[in-house]
Amino acid sequence: MNKKTIRKILGGFKSYVPGGVSIHGTGGTDSARYCYTIWLRHLSILYQNGFSKMFNTIAELGPGDSIGTGLAGLLSGSEKFYALDVIEHTDIKKNISIFDELVSLFANHSTLPDDNEFPRAVPRLDSYNFPSEIFVNNDLEKFLDKSRIKSLRNELIDIEKQKKLFSICVHGMILKLLKTTLWIWCFHKQFWSMLRI
Structure with missing residues (x-):
């Protein structure tokens, strides 16, 4: 086993050590440009390997x-x-700011941030041009429609309202107009400590 793998395993174990170990944000995903390049890099690799249809549902473990x-x-x-x-690392104001910047990046078909800007980001690509070939039939314009963007943004704001109602939080974001759903599941620190015992 190499050094990098051992460090990752030990890093994962530290969350199981009771008391005194504080867990901070992960670094990276607090930047819209980072999120943009990570998503589109993975989407580009999938497209190159025959996946031509956008996924109806996506999930992220440990965002x-x-x-x-x-x-x-x-x-x-x-x-x-x-x-x-x-x-719960996320901050609603940060998420809204990231969302707004992501909308601009997609609308401008911005070049993906490359290995110079994010040297640890993977997968690496041969080209960091916007992957227009993935978005055929003007799909991107439909996805970036002002009413859809407004609805998504409003649902992000609603998460903060819901969060105030629960100490063990299960947030639901249901985009009624779009038949779109976003769920964020998180457990209060004390509840998670009880689960780990």
């Missing part, structure tokens, strides 16, 4: 500092997004 990568998926045409995390 970290934001749900930006999942938001990029929704902006690409997915209808449902599930973010599953045991620790």
